Amino acid sequence: MKVLVTVSEVADVDDEFEIDGLEIDSRYLTYDLNEWDNYAVEEAVQLDEESEEEVEVVTATIGPERTEETIRQALAKGADRAIRVWDDSLADASVLDPITKATILAAVVEEEDPDLVLTGVQTGDYAFGATGVALASQIDYGWGAVVNYLDYEVGDDTAEVHRELEGGVEELAEIRLPAVLTIQTGINEPRYASLRGIRQAQSKPLDAHGLEDLGLSADELPLDLELTDLEVPEVESDVEFFEGGAEEEAAQLADLLRDKGVAS
Amino acid sequence: MAVLAVAEHRRGDLRDPSFEVLTAGRELADAAGTELHVVVTGGDVDAFAEDLNREGVDAIHTVDYGEEFNAEVAVQAVDQLAADGEFEHVVVPNTVNGLGSAPAIAQRLGRPIATDAIGVDVDEGLIITRELYGGKTEGTIAVDGPAAVVTVRPGEWPAAEGAGDAAIEAADVDIDEGAIGTTVTGFQEVGAGDVDITEAEVLVSVGRGIEEEENIVLIQALAEALDATVSASRPIVDNEWLPKDRQVGQSGKVVTPDVYIAIGISGAVQHVAGMKGSDTIVAINTDPSAPIYDIADFGIEDDLFDVVPALIEEFGGDVPDF
Ligand SMILES: Cc1cc2nc3c(=O)[nH]c(=O)nc-3n(C[C@H](O)[C@H](O)[C@H](O)COP(=O)(O)OP(=O)(O)OC[C@H]3O[C@@H](n4cnc5c(N)ncnc54)[C@H](O)[C@@H]3O)c2cc1C
Numbered sequence: 001m002k003v004l005v006t007v008s009e010v011a012d013v014d015d016e017f018e019i020d021g022l023e024i025d026s027r028y029l030t031y032d033l034n035e036w037d038n039y040a041v042e043e044a045v046q047l048d049e050e051s052e053e054e055v056e057v058v059t060a061t062i063g064p065e066r067t068e069e070t071i072r073q074a075l076a077k078g079a080d081r082a083i084r085v086w087d088d089s090l091a092d093a094s095v096l097d098p099i100t101k102a103t104i105l106a107a108v109v110e111e112e113d114p115d116l117v118l119t120g121v122q123t124g125d126y127a128f129g130a131t132g133v134a135l136a137s138q139i140d141y142g143w144g145a146v147v148n149y150l151d152y153e154v155g156d157d158t159a160e161v162h163r164e165l166e167g168g169v170e171e172l173a174e175i176r177l178p179a180v181l182t183i184q185t186g187i188n189e190p191r192y193a194s195l196r197g198i199r200q201a202q203s204k205p206l207d208a209h210g211l212e213d214l215g216l217s218a219d220e221l222p223l224d225l226e227l228t229d230l231e232v233p234e235v236e237s238d239v240e241f242f243e244g245g246a247e248e249e250a251a252q253l254a255d256l257l258r259d260k261g262v263a264s
Numbered sequence: 265m266a267v268l269a270v271a272e273h274r275r276g277d278l279r280d281p282s283f284e285v286l287t288a289g290r291e292l293a294d295a296a297g298t299e300l301h302v303v304v305t306g307g308d309v310d311a312f313a314e315d316l317n318r319e320g321v322d323a324i325h326t327v328d329y330g331e332e333f334n335a336e337v338a339v340q341a342v343d344q345l346a347a348d349g350e351f352e353h354v355v356v357p358n359t360v361n362g363l364g365s366a367p368a369i370a371q372r373l374g375r376p377i378a379t380d381a382i383g384v385d386v387d388e389g390l391i392i393t394r395e396l397y398g399g400k401t402e403g404t405i406a407v408d409g410p411a412a413v414v415t416v417r418p419g420e421w422p423a424a425e426g427a428g429d430a431a432i433e434a435a436d437v438d439i440d441e442g443a444i445g446t447t448v449t450g451f452q453e454v455g456a457g458d459v460d461i462t463e464a465e466v467l468v469s470v471g472r473g474i475e476e477e478e479n480i481v482l483i484q485a486l487a488e489a490l491d492a493t494v495s496a497s498r499p500i501v502d503n504e505w506l507p508k509d510r511q512v513g514q515s516g517k518v519v520t521p522d523v524y525i526a527i528g529i530s531g532a533v534q535h536v537a538g539m540k541g542s543d544t545i546v547a548i549n550t551d552p553s554a555p556i557y558d559i560a561d562f563g564i565e566d567d568l569f570d571v572v573p574a575l576i577e578e579f580g581g582d583v584p585d586f
Contacts, residue, residue: 099370164515168454168515172448175445225376226405
């Protein structure tokens with residue numbers, strides 16, 4: 001069986017930052033493996049480890065060459081091989097929208113024909129939370145969104161999942177394969193890559209594809225969203241900051257808390 | 265032409281965002297100069313339709329299929345309703361089930377999707393405002409094309425009220441049962457435990473800023489000194505540093521204490537959903553751009569590892585080793 005895991009690299013913004021036009025100045029960005037995808041990779045690797053059958057775990061990433069460092073993290077955690085898709089024209093887009101990403105990933109699915117696709121619920125930076133479900137629809141797979149428990153016996157027709165809804169309620173569902181599941185944090189305990197894993201990752205296959213290799217062309221991609229403005233939101237609240245060193249700040253907060261009758 | 269809003273329900277009740285999406289949908293319909301229609305799939309659709317018939321709604325389409333909201337049924341229904349081009353924008357709540365269906369609706373209809381809008385407008389096409397980078401920035405996004413799918417953030421629009429005079433009709437759609445790959449077998453409540461954080465008057469809430477499991481003792485010591493209860497943001501519970509019954513937020517508990525002290529918590533929308541109703545909110549966070557400060561009443565922009573021990577001492581508590 002084959003599991004395809006989508007892996008994104010996300011930008012984390014420093015405490016202090018500047019906006020340069022429609023982007024955050026790159027000096028204030030740190031790139032890392034998307035938190036939700038980390039759980040998706042772990043889930044796939046565990047599926048492999050817990051099954052007697054052979055499970056191949058393949059990662060798919062839309063991103064420039066820079067992202068290969070992040071992709072190697074997923075390989076170091078146990079994925080078998082990786083696919084990276086990029087076209088320089090994509091760098092010009094202000095936003096890679098979910099339908100465009102789904103279109104590209106669908107072409108990867110076409111090549112790989114996986115039984116199960118795991119994506120993160122969302123990326124930490126743009127947080128559209130839509131690519132996995134759009135992909136499922138595009139490739140005509142079933143799907144389950146926001147999955148925080150997965151019970152699947154390799155070879156079975158259906159997977160048993162819990163979907164995390166709002167308010168501490170989970171939906172229990174059976175989902176027919178092939179399917180796309182969007183994976184929620186907390187579903188497992190993602191491992192840290194071992195030194196051995198990191199070493200092995202260097203020699204695992206990481207194939208870079210252009211759009212044309214997948215039968216796509218940049219002109220045909222939807223790219224229907226355009227960022228036209230980016231700013232720091234005006235804070236509506238009138239938060240009162242306590243100033244001074246930690247002790248002074250704590251003393252002022254203590255006065256406030258005593259005023260409110262705390263610890264009395 | 266019309267705007268189509270998608271309603272959502274669970275275990276026999278329409279969910280609050282279903283009424284908010286009517287308000288957002290009406291706003292879009294006004295901006296586009298068109299009607300507002302609503303579709304509700306599954307459950308007691310007649311009773312739901314009656315409830316959704318609020319001011320500003322022009323028509324309600326019901327699809328009587330199954331008990332619970334099923335994303336695939338909703339997708340099929342909207343796909344068929346909108347196939348004739350009658351609907352331009354489709355508006356869906358940005359909820360778990362909304363995000364479980366809207367992207368597939370967009371894909372089926374061959375339309376763009378923009379999610380988690382906190383503002384909507386129509387110019388040549390749809391324009392939305394939304395947060396980016398964990399609420400540190402806000403962006404305006406222009407959606408290309410005459411028709412789009414948009415999900416709207418819960419709590420951003422008021423619920424539609426007042427009696428409407430919408431035309432209610434059973435929609436002429438055919439749900440293909442064979443194409444539905446998901447069977448809902450039940451529901452389960454999680455997070456019941458010994459401590460009920462919703463009853464606490466003072467909550468000391470800890471987030472990822474605490475860095476290590478070993479440091480949680482610091483927060484526990486503070487809670488003890490303040491005679492307060494410990495709660496947490498999601499990563500702390502995901503890491504199993506505290507049990508699930510301590511989680512505040514969209515998928516945890518909704519709390520409304522007199523005082524909520526957020527320590528090393530950024531204030532992501534899913535967290536804020538669970539604590540914004542607190543009387544007094546205090547935030548201790550080194551990041552001045554953290555969105556928690558948008559809703560805090562008092563703040564300390566400093567290192568929690570300095571402030572918390574000092575605060576424990578203020579109340580005569582023992583500062584543990586951390
Ligand atoms: C479907 C869904 C449901 C979710 N449900 C929930 C939910 O119920 N509850 C929930 O909380 N989240 C929920 N989330 C997750 C949410 O999006 C955020 O990821 C999460 O709330 C972040 O937790 P945090 O603020 O502790 O961590 P972070 O966002 O990482 O913030 C840590 C903060 O600590 C500060 N900090 C770091 N070091 C220090 C220091 N030394 N002193 C002071 N401050 C410091 C940083 O500046 C930062 O602001 C959900 C997400 C999804 C997609």
